[in-house]
Amino acid sequence: MTESEAFSEIRIRPATPxxxxxxxxxxxxxxxxxxxFDPDRFIPATPDTERGCASWLGSQLTTSSAIVLVAEHRGAVIGYSYAALEEQDWMVLxxxxxxxxDILVDPAHRGGGMGRLLLDATITELEMRGAPRVVLSTAARxxxxxxxxxxxxxxxxxIEMTRECTSRSPAPPL
Known part of the structure; x- marks a missing residue:
């Protein structure tokens, strides 16, 4: 199968319930x-993680500022992205x-440009909704x-920096 044939079987679309x-x-x-990547910084998955994530992202399907897209290959969801429009944020300047x-492609489907297709579609949707810029974060590793x-x-x-608080490494006095 050629790359163009593989891409012809990919569909990027808004997510549904x-x-x-x-x-x-x-x-x-x-x-x-x-x-x-960093077990001190990032939460571990639990038996409820799939359900919790699905519930949270499901709540975003009807939020006007949010975008949840899926990459579909031969009828199966192989990737998704979650994005939103945000107003000015004084805290983060x-x-x-x-x-x-979020943006993720199932590892079995990586390396063939699927992530790029999903990213491009997400950026396009944000631009069409009036985003003057697109910002994201990525794990350092x-x-x-x-x-x-x-x-x-x-x-x-x-650059986000994290420091664990322990009794062995107290903060300097104010």
């Missing part, structure tokens, strides 16, 4: 991967923006995602 079990499975995968919170984002024009703008 029927997609939520597959989205929950993929979102739980995202939770597990992040926890493996950011103007209005489209925020991409997720180098493959960082390469994808850089190829599509994203640039580093912030």
């Amino acid at each position: 029927a997609d939520l079990p597959a989205i929950g499975r993929l979102a739980a995968m995202l939770v597990r991967v992040h926890h493996e 950011r103007g209005p923006a489209g925020m991409i919170y 997720n180098e493959s995602a960082q390469r994808l984002f850089a190829r599509t024009g994203f640039r580093p703008t912030m």
Whole structure:
């Protein structure tokens, strides 16, 4: 099968309630991967993670500022993205923006451009809704995602740093 034939079988579309079990499975995968990257920073998956993620993302399907897209291959959901329009945020010193919170393609379908298709569709949807810029975060160890984002024009703008609080490493007095 040629790459163009494979792409012809991919459909990027808005998610529906029927997609939520597959989205929950993929979102739980995202939770597990992040926890493996840094178990102190990222929450672990639990037996309820799939259901919880599906419920949360399901609540976003009817939120006017939110975008939940799926990548479908031969009728099966193989990826999803979750993004939203946000107003100016004084806390993070950011103007209005489209925020991409989640984007994931099932590992069995990676490497063939599916992530790029899903990312491009998400960016296009944010732009069509008036986003003046698109902002996302990526785990420091997720180098493959960082390469994808850089190829599509994203640039580093912030670095999150985490410090665990323990009795052995007290903060300096104020």
